[in-house]
Amino acid sequence: MKKLIVALLASAAAISAAQAQTTTAPRAYVGVGIATADHEDSYSGLSSFNSDGYKASGKIYGGYEINPMWAVEAGYTDFRKSNFNYSSAATTINGDTKGYGYYLAAKASAPxxxxxxxYGKLGVQHSQRExxxxxxxxxxxxxxxxxxxxxxxxINQQVALTAEYERYGKSKDFGAKADVWTVGAHYAF
Structure with missing residues (x-):
């Protein structure tokens, strides 16, 4: 993931000579991203609980810019599979968690x-953890x-890079946490 972030930043720096033009709305956009959420769990009463920490996963999203300030966006994030093991009494137990989240939100941008x-986004989400x-x-x-x-x-009128903090609902008892960090790129039509 660090290599991808460095590559995105290097690409942005290399293309910085190309000035972004004024966007013409309305228009649609689609994008992909790399999201990471903490998978670290701990439970009282259990000893030697070990689980994966932050894990990179994929995100796809799309939206419609109503004007340069307002848009509507929908997205899906796969929180990937994460392994854990713990000791209880004299037994060691292994397992895994997996999950996903999707959202529909209004997006407000300020240049x-x-x-x-x-920008900020506010909307509704549904997420699941197993x-x-x-x-x-x-x-x-x-x-x-x-x-x-x-x-x-x-980067130009069609291509943009993004970095964001997302919150998928309330705190989770297991699996990926609700706080997600995402870097991505999208293309506007």
Missing amino acids: INDQFSV LRSVAYNLKDDDTGAYGALGLQYN
Whole structure:
């Protein structure tokens, strides 16, 4: 993931001579991203609990810019499979968690200059986490609020790079946490 971030930043720096033009709305856009959420869990009463920490996963999204300030966006993030093991009494148990989240949100953008803008998103999300082991088989569905804050760099009129913090509902008891960091790129039509 660090290599991808460095590559995205290097690409942005190499193309910085190309100034972003004024966008013409309305228009649609699609994008992909790399999202990471903490998979670290700990439970009281269990000793030697070990689980994966932050894991990179994929995100796809698309939206429709109503005007340069307002847009509507939908997206899907796969939180990937994460392994864990723990000791309870004299037994060691292995298992895994997996999950996903999707959202529909309104997006408000404010330009900093011709190339950079900040944005916020507010909407509704649905996410699911599953925990599977020999001892447990749990499922947690959550439908609730979605929010995000981000920074966008416009390479040109069609291509932009983004970095954002997203919140998928309430805190989770297992699996990927609700706080997600994402870097991505999108193309506007």
